[in-house]
Amino acid sequence: MITLENIPPATVQYDEDVSRRIVLDRVVFTVYCPFLFKYIGKSHNKQAFHEWKEKFPKNIVRVFDYSNKNSMGIKFPTERWSSDPIESQEGEVISDLTLSFTAPYVGYAYCNFNRLYMKQKGINPYEDTYKFTNVLPIYLNDEKELLNEMCVTFSDHVQELKFIYSEYLKKIFDLDIEELARDLELQETDYTSLVEVSVKQAEVDVExxxxxQVQFEYIAETRKSNYMLRCGDWTQTEYYSKNLKSIPIQFKRYQKGAGINRHEFTWSKDASRNWLKFEDPELLYESILLGISESYLKYGFQFEGIRPIKLDGESLLQEFAEWWKLSLDITKTIIYGGATVVKFDRTTKNLREKLQRNNLIVKLESDFGQKRGIYRFSDAVERIRQALNGIYRCPECNSLMDYDYEEFAHVCKRCNHRISYSFERCSHDTEFVKFETIEPIEDDEEVKK
Ligand SMILES: [Zn+2]
Known part of the structure; x- marks a missing residue:
């Protein structure tokens, strides 16, 4: 593990051109219809409760109603990670809505915007390295475009939520708010203006x-002198604030996956309500940026000044190696070596399993001559190679090195120093014209964690 201590102070520099992205993660909304507070009572709707408890016993949950009293509610998923219809109850929940059985039937909605965004874009996270459905693949690195699109996703979702909520009021409570508004001769009678959505809590991430993680340890160092609480649990998450209840902005930082350091702000109370209220995606975009600046500032940092400490490629690869529980040599060979296809047998089963667990290899497709024990490196490996481009420094003269795609080597522009990663290649298997096939790469039992 690299620590700040073993980086000589003279070499501590900040990396100015690092890729960064801003994403919305898990958001909790309150959905309600303001005029109902005046026109219907505050009682528990027994009839609806018993009717729906019979129909959907598993969907009955406890909720706090708007006055913070314990009540009963009903929760339905509104979007799932599955091609099956919502009613099939299959697949991971992307968003859901809970309605209280106590009038005026305030709703609580949850949405995981990382998942929703991936679903809309047709990105399958199971095919990527991280296998989490709540982190975007690393190749999505256009900060502006991504946040723009996320803001559109967010605004659309808020609109949809209004519709779903008004439909649920009809279905569950036989309450048509548009009809009621007309009967009461209210000025606005359309559900879009009758239903209000406000953000109760939101996770906004700068990735x-x-x-x-080591590249941002200076944040922890700086915070130490203050009231920072650092929890050194196994996830290596660092919390920079005491607890969520007392403050509207919580800041924590952790490594979300190989090559993704996440600075997560959880906005609640006024921060979430005011900073994410816009239904206009453009204003929302500006509001999020401003909110992030204010959040960093609260902890004594300038958003635009936050940069990782520059590390050389070697140390970064070491971190990848530890993350994957592989040796540095194998890690280098995987990322920079020339092979696209690898062959495993019984003696290298252990290594194969490690690579599979980290989604670094996939079974070779049948078009290319699928065979037992034959795997190819996953697309994620190429993406990591690209992400690491331009960070590899020459051990001789400290200049940036270029990766030579034909020679599978890093070459120094200044002093011509070379680091070669090529596998010993075998060409006996002529079936794989498109690929180079290699014999088992050696397993290393020593690397354990
Ligand atoms: Zn050099």
Whole structure:
């Protein structure tokens, strides 16, 4: 493990051109219809409760109603990670809505915007390295475009939520708010203006790509002198604030996956309500940026000044190696070596399993001559190689090195120093014209964690 201590002070520099992205993660909304507070009572709707408890016993949950009293509610998923219809109850929940059985039937909605965004874009996270459905693949690195699109996703979701909520009021409570508004001769009678959505809590993440947690340890160092609470649990998450209840902005930082260092702000109370209220995606975009600046500032940092400490490629690869529980040599060979296809047998089963667990290899497709024990490196490996481009420094003269795609080597522009990663290649298997096939790469039992 690299620590700040073993980086000589003279070499501590900040990396100015690192990729960064801003994403919305898990958001909790309150959905309600303001005029109902005046026109219907505050009682528990027994009839609806018993009717729906019979129909959907598993969907009955406890909720706090708007006055913070314990009540009963009903929760339905509104979007799932599955091609099956919602009613099939299959697949991971992307968003859901809970309605209280106590009038005026305030709703609580949850949405995981990382998942929703991936679903809309047709990105399958199971095919990527991280296998989490709540982190975007590392190649999505256009900060502006991504946040723009996320803001559109967010605004659309808020609109949809209004519709779903008004439909649920009809279905569950036989309450048509548009009809009621007309009967009461209210000025606005359309559900879009009758239903209000406010953000109760939101996670807004700044993710630094191609970065490791050690590169931001200076944040912890700076915070130490203050009231920071650092929890050194196994996830290596660092909390920079005491607890969520007392403050509207919580800041924590952790490594979300190989090459993704996440600075996570949880906005609640006024921060979430005011900073994410816009239904206009453009204003929302500006509001999020401003909110992030204010959040960093609260902890004594300037958003635009936050940069990772520059590490050389070697140290970063070491971090990847530890993350994957592989040796540094194998890690280098995987990322920079020339092979696209690898062959495993019984003696290298252990290594194969490690690579599979980290989604670094996949079974070779049948078009290319699928065979027992034959795997190819996953697309994620190429993406990591690209993400690491331009960070590899020459051990001789400290200049940036270029990766030579034909020679599978890093070459120094200044002093011509070379680091070669090529596998010993065998060409006896002529079936794989498109690929180079290699014999088992050696397993290393020593690397354990
Ligand atoms: Zn050099």
């Amino acid at each position: 630094f790509l191609g970065c490791d």
